[in-house]
Every structure is written in C-alpha cells, then in structure tokens.
Amino acid sequence: MDKVFIEGLEVDTLIGAYDWERGIRQCLRLDLTFSWDIRPAAAGDDLSKALDYAAVYQHVQAFAVVAKFELVETFAERLAASLLEAFGMPTLRLRVTKPGANAAAQAVGVEIERSRT
Template sequence: MDKVLITGLQVDTVIGIYDWEKQLHQTLVLDLEMAWDNRAAAEHDDYQQALCYETVSKRVVQLITEKPIELIETVAERVAHCLLEEFFVPWVKVRVMKPGAVAAAQAVGVEIERSR
C-alpha cells in the first residue's frame, strides 16, 4: 500500500474542556498517514494524479480552527472523516498530540485508523 505522509502539522486553535482553555490558543501537532495509489502520478509525473500535501494540510487546519473543540478525540475523528469523504483516501491514520497538556509528559495524544 502506498501512503502519503504529513508529519508534525502544527495547528494553533482553541481546544480543551476547562474554562481557562477556552480563552486561549494551544498548539496541536498532527501526523497523517493516508493510503493513496501513487503509481499514476509517478509514472506520468502528473500533479493532477497526486494527493496534494498542501491542499490537505490547509483543509485540516481550516477544519480544526473553524470553531472551538473540546476533545482531541473529536479532532481526530473529524480529520479522519474529512480525509475519507472529501479527499477520497481509502484509509487514514490520524495522530493528534497536545503538547504540555500534562505537566509530567512532553505531550498526550490519540491515534486512530479509519477506512472507507
């Protein structure tokens, strides 16, 4: 299976369940793995056949920042749904990390895999 990868995508957004969290922006870090058949794009050196990293990244940032979200689990599910339905990827793995959420940990996060 071919994959398109986006790692370390940083998104500043309002995220959290506590009142104080709803008053500030925090950074989430996302890693995306998306199944995509790269053969046609590679064979013809054709951008139109590729899954565009920039377009995917911009859409994910827009999705996460358009309104406050309380849970990183919700972020992961919404991103996975978007990639499956809007970009027609057959399978996706989404990792969402929230640095600094727990004092004793570098980051906390969730990882999900979804398919069509």
C-alpha cells in the same frame, strides 16, 4: 497500498475541557498517513494524480480554525471523517498530539485509523 504522509503539522485551535482553555487557542501537532496509490502520478510525473499536500494542509488548517472541541478525541474523529470525504483516500491514520497538556509528559494525544465506508 502505498502510503503518503505528513509529519509534524502544527495547527492552532480552540481545544480543551477546562474553563481557562476555552478562551485561548492551543497548538496541536498532527501526523497523518494516507493510503494512496502513487503509481498513476509516478507513471506520468503528473501532479494532478498525486495527493496534493498543500490542499490537505489547507483543509486541515481551515478545519482547525473553526473547531471548538473539548476533547482531542473529538477533534481527531471529526478531522478524519472530513479528510476521508474531501480527498477520497481509502484509509488514513491520524495522530493528534497536544504538547504541554500534562506537566509530567512531553505530550498526550490519540492515534486513530479510519477508512471510507
């Protein structure tokens, strides 16, 4: 299966378990890789058969605006489920990085792979 990816997508969201985090929006950096058959789009140079990056970004941004999770793990799980349902890709890999979450590290985060069931 072919892969389509979006790398380094940044969104601001309410994320964190500590009291001081509950009142501020923080940046998350997302790397997304989707299984997607690009042959139909490539055969006819047809945008309507391609995975629409702009629509994916808008979906992720809308999700991040309303999200209010304590854990990056929860953000990742719920976003992955939402993307699979909305776009119908067979599988996705999602890496969520929270820069500045630990002073000794550049970033911390999770990486998950999910598929439609």
